[in-house]
Amino acid sequence: MQFRVSKLIAEIGRMRKQYPDSTSAVLPALRLAQEEHDGWLSPEALREVADALDLTPAYCVSIASFYDQFHLEPVGQTVVEVCTNVSCALAGAQQVVEAFEHELGIDAGSTSEDGAFTLGTIECLGGCGWATVVAIDNRHRLRVQADDVPAIVEELRGA
Amino acid sequence: MPERPQIVFAGTNGGAVTKIEDYEAAGGFAPLRKARAMAPDDVIAELEGSGLRGRGGAFFPTGRKWAFVPKPDQLAKPHYLVVNADESEPGTFKDREIMLRVPFRFLEGCLIAAHAIASQHVFVYIRGEYEEEFEMLRDSLEAMHAADLLGGVTVVLHRGAGAYICGEETALLESLEGKRGQPRTKPPFPAVAGLYAAPTAVNNVESITTVTSVLELGATEYAKLGVENSTGTRVFSLSGDVVNPGNYELPHGITLRELIYDVGGGVPGGRELKAIIPGGSSTSVLTGAEIDTPLDFTSLVQVGSSIGSAGVIVIDERCCMVQLGIRVSQFYEHESCGKCTPCRVGTRWLTQILQKIEGGRASQPDLDLLLSVCDRIMGKCLCPLGDSDAIAVLSYVDRFRDEYQAHIDLGRCPFDGESSLEGLLAPSAMHEHHRATAAASA
Numbered sequence: 073m074q075f076r077v078s079k080l081i082a083e084i085g086r087m088r089k090q091y092p093d094s095t096s097a098v099l100p101a102l103r104l105a106q107e108e109h110d111g112w113l114s115p116e117a118l119r120e121v122a123d124a125l126d127l128t129p130a131y132c133v134s135i136a137s138f139y140d141q142f143h144l145e146p147v148g149q150t151v152v153e154v155c156t157n158v159s160c161a162l163a164g165a166q167q168v169v170e171a172f173e174h175e176l177g178i179d180a181g182s183t184s185e186d187g188a189f190t191l192g193t194i195e196c197l198g199g200c201g202w203a204t205v206v207a208i209d210n211r212h213r214l215r216v217q218a219d220d221v222p223a224i225v226e227e228l229r230g231a
Numbered sequence: 232m233p234e235r236p237q238i239v240f241a242g243t244n245g246g247a248v249t250k251i252e253d254y255e256a257a258g259g260f261a262p263l264r265k266a267r268a269m270a271p272d273d274v275i276a277e278l279e280g281s282g283l284r285g286r287g288g289a290f291f292p293t294g295r296k297w298a299f300v301p302k303p304d305q306l307a308k309p310h311y312l313v314v315n316a317d318e319s320e321p322g323t324f325k326d327r328e329i330m331l332r333v334p335f336r337f338l339e340g341c342l343i344a345a346h347a348i349a350s351q352h353v354f355v356y357i358r359g360e361y362e363e364e365f366e367m368l369r370d371s372l373e374a375m376h377a378a379d380l381l382g383g384v385t386v387v388l389h390r391g392a393g394a395y396i397c398g399e400e401t402a403l404l405e406s407l408e409g410k411r412g413q414p415r416t417k418p419p420f421p422a423v424a425g426l427y428a429a430p431t432a433v434n435n436v437e438s439i440t441t442v443t444s445v446l447e448l449g450a451t452e453y454a455k456l457g458v459e460n461s462t463g464t465r466v467f468s469l470s471g472d473v474v475n476p477g478n479y480e481l482p483h484g485i486t487l488r489e490l491i492y493d494v495g496g497g498v499p500g501g502r503e504l505k506a507i508i509p510g511g512s513s514t515s516v517l518t519g520a521e522i523d524t525p526l527d528f529t530s531l532v533q534v535g536s537s538i539g540s541a542g543v544i545v546i547d548e549r550c551c552m553v554q555l556g557i558r559v560s561q562f563y564e565h566e567s568c569g570k571c572t573p574c575r576v577g578t579r580w581l582t583q584i585l586q587k588i589e590g591g592r593a594s595q596p597d598l599d600l601l602l603s604v605c606d607r608i609m610g611k612c613l614c615p616l617g618d619s620d621a622i623a624v625l626s627y628v629d630r631f632r633d634e635y636q637a638h639i640d641l642g643r644c645p646f647d648g649e650s651s652l653e654g655l656l657a658p659s660a661m662h663e664h665h666r667a668t669a670a671a672s673a
Contacts (some may be wrong), residue, residue: 090387092309092427095409099392103359105547138568140393140660141359150425157321158512158558159470159544166654181659187389192659195562196321197360200470200542201477210362 076122080108084124094125098135101125102142110145111151127134140194141210146185148190150228152176153207154216159200164218168204169193171221189228233481233489236456238444238464239437240333240480242547247332247368248520251374252519254335260380260445266343266433267382271302274347279441280450282462287315287398287435288511288534288540293442299422300348300430307430310350311406314341315423316357316364316436316593317391317398320511321562326436327465329476330357330364333440334371342437348432352385356403395566400616402568413570414614437466458484461527465541469495472502472547472651483527487517490526490544496573499545506546506630507589510539512559513619515626516546536626551650553638554630556624557585561657563620574617581624588635591643598635602628 078097084101088094101121109117118132127183136142152172156165169180176189183190199205202214208228216224233346242248254260266274278294302309318326322478328339341353357365368388375381389407391397397406400499401415404426425431445453446575448561461483467490468478474496481490487507491497498504504519509526515536517524524534530536546555564578583603587593605621613616628635637645 080670088582093408093549096389096407098409099406103392105391128552135409135411136588138394139359139391140658156509156558156650156658157562158555159322159476161558161652161655162471162544162546162550166656180656182436186408193656194658195565196319198318198324198327198358199326199466200415200544203470203476207360210360212360212363 074109080105080120081124082163084121088125095127097124098127099139101216102132102136107140111147111149112144112145146183146187149188150231151190151192151207151209152228153192153194153197154180155197155199155203155205155207157196157200160203160205161197164192165204167218168206168216168221171218172225175221175225184194232346233485234494235479235481236464237480238448238453238456239329239336239440239466240355241336241444243332244465248336249332249371251332251335251371251378255378257586257615258447258601259335260339262443263339263342263380266346266446268282270451270551271349271407274343274446277450278347278445281445281453282446282450282457282460283438283441283453284362284461284528286437286441288320288513290536292537293434293438296377296422296434297344297347297432299420300432301423306320306423309352309427310348311426311429311431312341312345312350312353313400313404313426313431313433314353314355314439315398315403315404315433316361316401317502318358318361318436318540318546319398320513320540320542321559322413322470322508322544323513323540324542325468325478327358327364329365329436329440329466330361334367335375337408337436337440337442338368338371338375341382342382343442344434344439344579348430350432351383352387354387354389354407354426354498355575356391356397356407357586358368359393365390382598386426389628389659394568395562396568396614396616399616402614403433404431406468409588411492411568416613417494425633431513444591457482458525458527460529461538464528467526468540468542469545470542471508471545471593472550473545474499479658481526484525484530486523486525487543488522490543491522494543498545503548504545505548506552506555506643508542508643509542510537511542512544512562513537513615515622516630518630547651549574549649550643551589551646551652552583552627552634553589553644554650554655556647558580558657559623560620561587561661563616565658566614570611571614571617573611574620577617578620580604581608581620585624588638591638591641593639595639598628604653 088097105117397412402412406412
């Protein structure tokens, strides 16, 4: 534990040197802390970032709450996010979401009870020509159709 | 079939050039050496001569933007080049393909631009959702560093964390300074007081990549492509109800018909083309009858729209235009940073009024109210986010008024649950909020 924290602080220390003002490192530092803390920014994670950058935890919350990729509550081990903006919606994103809800047994916007999956609908992922785009732990699957979903979920459960 | 000169994607043959040896062997980094042998002002003059204008959406002349940045002897502060790689305008997905397929041409353009504005510091603000693209730039940058090509310039790849507003240049600068991404008042413009209050040029990925091509071809050759006021090529992102969606590099001035039918294969299943969003969701919609409009700055202004980010969304006859309005408005509501009241409150009003119309609960004054709210947003905020929602919604009502009227007259959606956008879903971050709203109004 102590080793992990010191590693995080060392890494953030390296990040802050890239900028004339160390506050600039808050986004990459929060991203790293989130990765190191099971995908969400717990109070401890925020405290670590604050300490490493000479900021307050409250300041870190004010930043984290502004950006969609930061989570202030626990998330599942695997985060599945379906783009439902116009181009994906025209290609059937609604049915893709329904298929994931069916396969995972949870509603979009929630986490499964065993903590394995979080399912969400999100804004444009910049893959409109390859609709529907599904981000699985921030890695994009392109041209996903509702029929593809059972195999994807099976793959994720096996992984 | 229209001619398809490859300028941004030159040398890729449909693939990617991701090895530094391959890029260099095909003439890569010669434009950089050429630029470094020139005085910065001469590089700027070359860009002005090419007619290159910003590819992010505002279409501001690239050379002129650089000319606004004071010289180090005029303002003794560090100078910054910030590249906007925060691509997130719905309908637009070109910058990521550029970063993946021609990473070295892009990074070379960064160094040329840095030379032109006498900057030693480049920040590339890349969208947090672009994982693979970030890795590609990181590895390419490493290879350039090893090949000693950076010339003392530091290039920092800075990842965003999910906020559309950070594509607005002053919000991007705030975010890069480690703050919430909320736009600043202008003036001062970033050229004078940008990142850390120092002179800063902010350019889009495609613009920067094209800079390399302009130096390679020369301004005169480059300006022969395209049309007056809109020189060169453009990477058009084609999506929606079209047979072959994807990115296509084509000269400015080709028509929507050429893009959608000749290149894109037309609307699937022989269905009728209903509407076209020509430049990302922030631009006014066109009807299928306007298909012969050329894709250049002036032609789109003439029909009351904009070339924007060149993200073309094709919509066929199955789509309910009120539902389209709801989904677009939900996007801007979700992405509003909350700083300006007309945007923060107005985008929510637009969504709610549109939902009332779609649900068959609206009467005539609701349509008037919708237009009135648009009017109260337009031009009253620090940045164009709220305006974008109002412009889009106004254009849907303007071009498809009968369909909006039919919702009110019939007291239901005339598509009877058969619209291609039926069951549309807002981002889940908004679910609870809307459930609470629904409960409160029940």
